Amino acid sequence: MGLTKTEVFTDQQNRVADLAKAFAHPARVAILQLLAQKKACVCGDIVDELPLAQATVSQHLKELKRIGIIQGSIDPPRVCYCIDEVVWQEARQLFGKVFDSVIVEKSCC
Amino acid sequence: MGLTKTEVFTDQQNRVADLAKAFAHPARVAILQLLAQKKACVCGDIVDELPLAQATVSQHLKELKRIGIIQGSIDPPRVCYCIDEVVWQEARQLFGKVFDSVIVEKSCC
DNA sequence: ATTTGTAATCGTAATATTACGATGATTATT
DNA sequence: AATAATCATCGTAATATTACGATTACAAAT
Secondary structure, rough: OOOOOHHOOOOOOOHHHHHHHHOHHHHHHHHHHHOOOOOOOHHHHHHHHHOOOHHHHHHHHHHHHHOEEEEEEOOOOEEEEEEHHHHHHHHHHHHHHHOOOOOOOOOOO | OOOOOHHHHHHHHHHHHHHHHHHOHHHHHHHHEHHHHOOOEEEEHHHHHHHOOHHHHHHHHHHHHHHEEEEEEEEOOOEEEEHHHHHHHHHHHHHHHHHOOOOOOOOOO
């Protein structure tokens, strides 16, 4: 056990969950904010901004890349990361949809 | 190791991360959607809607309650859950703020 | 007092995440 | 070719999450 049963949920639910993971750790929120505000972009600069080891930051960047919300472009010996605008908008829209889905009328409890 | 260093991040970053965890598992997304659309409310009904064991659903409900995004009111022998509108709006606003923080002009990479 | 229905909690196993030092890979620069 | 700079990956340890059967807790109904 201990393995999420992704197959029993809808694609939308799994996608929301995956995109939410991008924001589900404060370090990743911090990284996304740095990238979003273009305060940093190169991996090394991000490392400098955060009180975490380089390996740890790299791991978070890898996770964000897996989710698809950031892209990395090589500029040796540097790697420059940036928000993937398409996925960012997808996330915004998906979350918007979820947040809008509350039926405001009286609660049943 | 293996322990998130929450103390080195801002309150806002930690709160976003915590709220994101509410959506970071498909089962919790499904639960929140059921509650949001008032398709279910009583714990047992939620269990019936999901292909997960009662104990597992209860654990997810507990986590959602810890985060504060849902409330539970006792109506013995049932427990009725519902979205906490205040926290829901807080989440919507926080995520909105994060999503809006992207500077659209040219990327540096 | 016993039974019934419902939900929480316990115990446990499997897997995932987080963190970091150390090492490796890559590519300019010398 | 050797060096320096930068980032990814490996290995590992600690902790967290996910899932479920079994049990417990609780209150209503009998």
